[in-house]
Every structure is written in structure tokens, then in C-alpha cells.
Amino acid sequence: MKQSLIPPELWEKLEEEARRYYEENGGSHRFDHVKRVLALAERLARAEGADPEVVRVAALFHDIGRAEEKRTRGRVCHAAYGAELTRKILEKYGLPEEFIARVTEAIASHRFRGERRPQTPEAKVLFDADKLDALGAVGIGRAFLFAGEVGARLHNPEVDLEKTEPYSSEDTAWREFKLKLSRIKDHLLTKEGRRLAAERYRFMEEFFERLHREVKGEL
Numbered sequence: 001m002k003q004s005l006i007p008p009e010l011w012e013k014l015e016e017e018a019r020r021y022y023e024e025n026g027g028s029h030r031f032d033h034v035k036r037v038l039a040l041a042e043r044l045a046r047a048e049g050a051d052p053e054v055v056r057v058a059a060l061f062h063d064i065g066r067a068e069e070k071r072t073r074g075r076v077c078h079a080a081y082g083a084e085l086t087r088k089i090l091e092k093y094g095l096p097e098e099f100i101a102r103v104t105e106a107i108a109s110h111r112f113r114g115e116r117r118p119q120t121p122e123a124k125v126l127f128d129a130d131k132l133d134a135l136g137a138v139g140i141g142r143a144f145l146f147a148g149e150v151g152a153r154l155h156n157p158e159v160d161l162e163k164t165e166p167y168s169s170e171d172t173a174w175r176e177f178k179l180k181l182s183r184i185k186d187h188l189l190t191k192e193g194r195r196l197a198a199e200r201y202r203f204m205e206e207f208f209e210r211l212h213r214e215v216k217g218e219l
Contacts, residue, residue, distance in 0.1 A: 005095060006056070014089070018031075018061055021064035021067065022034060034059065034060060036133050036138060037059050037126075037130050038129075040133065040196075041126055042056065044129055044192050045125050048121055048190050050120075050125045051102070051121070054099065054102045055122050055126060058086075059126055061085070061089070062107050063078065065078035065079065065082030065085060068081050069081065077111065079108050080116075082108075083107040086100075086104055086107055090103065106118070106125075106126045110126050118189060124189040124193075128188045128192075129193070131184045131188060132188075132193060132196055134184060135181060135197055135200035136200030136203050137200075140204060140207055146171075147171060152168070152170065152171045152172045153169055154172065155212075174211070184201075
């Protein structure tokens with residue numbers, strides 16, 4: 001049986017390191033997001049035959065660069081920056097270079113809009129797990145959470161969403177769903193990830209259809 005590189009006592013130290021970075025993130029990307037992505041990544045890793053320890057560590061650190069991306073207004077890519085930070089942390093704990101390289105490759109390529117595409121099984125698992133957290137009931141909750149953070153309206157089906165601005169009163173959960181989240185399901189990379197995405201997407205469609213009707217007073 002393969003010996004674990006990450007015993008429980010080391011995992012606790014790594015989690016403590018990660019938590020400090022996530023405290024600076026917005027509500028939709030704090031540590032509760034990480035825990036959900038971690039659970040999904042572990043599930044996908046089992047289904048896809050990916051290395052579970054690489055996947056777990058990559059999921060733990062995947063968004064630690066977000067605060068810097070926000071601070072620089074997007075000039076810094078959180079995926080690339082997070083991979084660099086993660087390398088320094090893992091080197092500090094004396095983990096093997098081969099392991100560190102696989103973890104940081106997964107982190108560097110997990111961004112939906114990034115130019116660097118996932119190539120390894122572990123990178124594909126992390127990519128899909130992160131995107132799945134933006135779909136389904138959780139995805140709806142996160143979309144409304146973000147809308148609240150930017151002061152958006154509750155719902156705006158009457159406007160042309162293509163003409164609306166992000167971070168405005170029209171940047172609603174509905175806008176997020178139509179312009180971004182509805183496209184995620186077509187870009188997932190694993191068989192199990194695509195199956196889960198289809199199921200979560202159907203739930204979102206049903207939710208927003210009901211929201212339309214309730215707003216009109218039909219229900």
C-alpha cells in the first residue's frame with residue numbers, strides 16, 4: 001500500500017496555512033467554498049482514478065490567490081499566483097518536488113477563463129469540482145450572495161442582459177446564470193463531473209422558471 005505523504009498532523013498544518021488566505025476572500029470564495037470543492041474533488045478523484053492526495057492538497061489551496069487578484073483588479077491571475085504561493089508553502093514542509101509540481105499544475109490550470117488548460121487527471125478533477133460548486137442549489141445560493149455583495153436587484157428578466165454591466169444593480173443572480181453559469185456544463189472534463197453538472201443545471205433551470213412566475217404573481 002502506498003505510504004501517505006500527508007499524514008493527519010501535516011494536513012492540519014496545511015489547512016491552517018490555507019485558512020489565513022481565505023479570510024480575505026469575498027463571501028462566495030471563503031473556506032466553506034473550499035470544503036465543498038474538496039468533497040467534490042475527492043468524489044471525482046475516486047471515479048476518475050486520479051491521485052487523491054494531489055487532488056486534496058490542490059483543492060485546499062486552489063483559491064488562495066483570489067485576494068491578490070481582487071486587490072490588483074484582475075491584473076494578477078489568482079490561479080497562477082495561487083500556484084506560486086502553494087509551491088512556497090509545500091516546499092517549507094519538505095514535500096517532494098514531483099508531488100509539488102502536480103499540485104501546482106492543477107491549481108495553475110483550474111481557472112474557467114484561464115488560458116492554461118487542465119491536462120492531468122488531477123487538474124481535470126480540480127477544474128470540474130470547482131465549477132460544480134457554481135451549479136445547483138449551492139450555485140444559486142452563491143449567485144444571490146454575490147448579487148447582494150454588489151448591491152444588485154433581486155431579479156431582472158425584463159432587461160437585455162447582454163447590455164447590463166457587471167458589479168451594478170443589474171448584476172443579479174439571473175444575469176450570472178444566463179451569461180456565465182449556464183455555460184459551465186459544456187466545459188467540464190470528467191465523465192462524472194459532466195453527469196453531476198447536467199443534474200445541477202436542470203435544477204437551476206427549474207428554479208429560475210419558478211422565480212420568473214412568482215415575480216409575475218403567477219404562483
